[in-house]
Amino acid sequence: MSEAKPYHHGDLRRALVESAVAAIDEHGPGALSLRDVARRAGVSHAAPTHHFGDKAGLLTAVAVAGYRLLDAALAAAGPDFAELGVAYVRFATDHPAHFAVMFRPELLHTDDPELAVARDSAGGRLHTGAGDPSRAVAAWSLVHGLATLLRQGAITPEPGTGVTELARSVTRQLKR
């Protein structure tokens, strides 16, 4: 509650990731600037570089956080395929910045080991419910496409219905 701003932030790394998410929500991952992130967090413009090395490092941290959130959401949804699909779509609409960054590999340090671990864990959950490979590709395509089109506003849920219902009705169109 003190007015005086301490020299040491305490948890600047986390704060910078949160500022980056806010910036991406507004302007997209391609337009992210380290200086803007620093401004949002109220620190000097060189601070993000100090913590993440470079811009791709910061975006990689956002992607890792995203995969962990997705992993947790899929874990909570249980093993049923339809519920996994709904959770995937809900994750994309609830965390659009994370979702966007996760699928922009050209902006990331794709060789980051933490990233690989987080991605593989979430990816594994996604495959559990699918059945044969062809069906897995179709299922992933279906929910990924719906998530993408919703995020872009190309599709909007009908008034009175939510994302969850829409996702459920769409996953039902897949053969059992």
Add this chain to the structure above:
Amino acid sequence: MSEAKPYHHGDLRRALVESAVAAIDEHGPGALSLRDVARRAGVSHAAPTHHFGDKAGLLTAVAVAGYRLLDAALAAAGPDFAELGVAYVRFATDHPAHFAVMFRPELLHTDDPELAVARDSAGGRLHTGAGDPSRAVAAWSLVHGLATLLRQGAITPEPGTGVTELARSVTRQLKR
């Protein structure tokens, strides 16, 4: 064949759109710069502005070209839903730059009338084969998701099979 470069290009507008497509293929639509496009076309850096007004104008021209290409591809595919889906996925992998720009509305002049006409024409064809609305959303999500994931390299066709076969096997997973 003359070495001398004429002052007037003849079809610079078209050449600039093609240069833009090449640049987007390499670096993505977000990283497009007018000066780079001009360099590729061998003209002064102010020439693109002369033709398109601003950067969004150039990207809008790319998007319009993309919707017209998609429209033609869908028309050639005929009315069958599965074939429409295959054509959609093939369009995305054959013309990744166009496809990317078409789905980045924040980079475009979305109120451009030519854009609206081209988009609606292609969109209309896509809906013809679908059946009821819920199935149309599912079908679009399915092919759009597959196209997106293929373009990002998140999914790759198995060795020996092509995009067409993969698209067909995926669309088959949708209920009749």
Add this chain to the structure above:
DNA sequence: TGTACATCAGTGAACGCGCGTTCACTGATGTAC
């Protein structure tokens, strides 16, 4: 056939801007003794 003039296409210099990154630095914290 010739000449004047309007129109359009493309140029190149100049501007101001925000950016990523580097670097020597200072403030704060923790640990050894």
Add this chain to the structure above:
DNA sequence: TGTACATCAGTGAACGCGCGTTCACTGATGTAC
């Protein structure tokens, strides 16, 4: 309890860069008479 020192976090000035856009301009073409 005190003091010295190492370590880490964050600063702020400086750099060079590529960018979009503006603007007065020049080269080329077409049309009127």
